[in-house]
Amino acid sequence: MSTVRLILLDIEGTTLPISFVKDVLFPYSDKVMPELLLEQADNPLVKVALADIEAANPGCDPLAQLHDWTVHDEKVAPLKSLQGLAWKTGFETGALKARLYPDVAPALEAWHKSGLRLAVYSSGSASAQRLLYGYSDAGDLTSLFEAFYDLDIGGKKIAESYREIASRAGVAPGEILFLSDIGAELDAAAEAGLRTCQLVRPEDGTVAHQGVRQAADFQSVSQQFELPVS
Numbered sequence: 284m285s286t287v288r289l290i291l292l293d294i295e296g297t298t299l300p301i302s303f304v305k306d307v308l309f310p311y312s313d314k315v316m317p318e319l320l321l322e323q324a325d326n327p328l329v330k331v332a333l334a335d336i337e338a339a340n341p342g343c344d345p346l347a348q349l350h351d352w353t354v355h356d357e358k359v360a361p362l363k364s365l366q367g368l369a370w371k372t373g374f375e376t377g378a379l380k381a382r383l384y385p386d387v388a389p390a391l392e393a394w395h396k397s398g399l400r401l402a403v404y405s406s407g408s409a410s411a412q413r414l415l416y417g418y419s420d421a422g423d424l425t426s427l428f429e430a431f432y433d434l435d436i437g438g439k440k441i442a443e444s445y446r447e448i449a450s451r452a453g454v455a456p457g458e459i460l461f462l463s464d465i466g467a468e469l470d471a472a473a474e475a476g477l478r479t480c481q482l483v484r485p486e487d488g489t490v491a492h493q494g495v496r497q498a499a500d501f502q503s504v505s506q507q508f509e510l511p512v513s
């Protein structure tokens with residue numbers, strides 16, 4: 284079996300609890316969204332997102348559409364882009380701080396120190412990913428990661444997205460270990476030739492997916508894949 288050279292990490296349900304996203308991040312962005320759309324109407328990111336919302340649902344009320352997508356946790360680019368903008372002020376002012384699972388930062392530091400390459404692949408926008416790891420309860424961890432991939436690369440349940448990440452990283456798919464809580468994402472990554480492990484976090488009540496390795500935390504990931512431990 285090939286050596287793992289790069290570890291690709293999902294966020295929600297993998298490095299931080301789903302409850303932090305649902306109970307802290309989503310209510311925060313929902314609350315500040317009306318003001319954001321007014322104050323940043325000239326921001327090109329806002330203009331593109333509003334055009335995408337109109338294209339997805341012509342004639343809709345953008346705020347109502349964004350709220351509906353949030354309630355249903357839809358992983359759609361205009362919502363993810365605007366949420367990233369909304370959370371920026373929250374993280375920068377200290378109103379928000381990412382609550383990582385306690386096993387995450389020690390493992391990331393040990394893996395990075397040993398020369399393993401680390402990258403993020405999340406539905407959250409790349410700028411939101413940087414905020415989250417920049418303002419975490421374990422400090423600023425952004426320098427541990429070489430890349431932050433989001434939905435711009437393609438959907439997380441599509442094998443081609445993982446082929447593209449492998450190609451951009453210049454690593455053979457079989458040398459990448461993808462960690463996620465979602466079975467369909469792990470299946471797509473495996474189809475592209477990546478090695479995979481499902482994080483089955485008790486706090487998140489993750490349902491174990493058939494035919495894939497499972498770990499309750501990053502220490503277990505290290506043991507199963509013979510990676511350095513913290």
Ligand SMILES: CSCCC(=O)C(=O)COP(=O)(O)O
Nearest residue numbers: 293294295405406407411412
């Ligand atoms: C910076 S990610 C914040 C959480 C989020 O919005 C999200 O959609 C997470 O999705 P993931 O692909 O990491 O499960």
Ligand SMILES: [Mg+2]
Nearest residue numbers: 293295296464
């Ligand atoms: Mg996830």
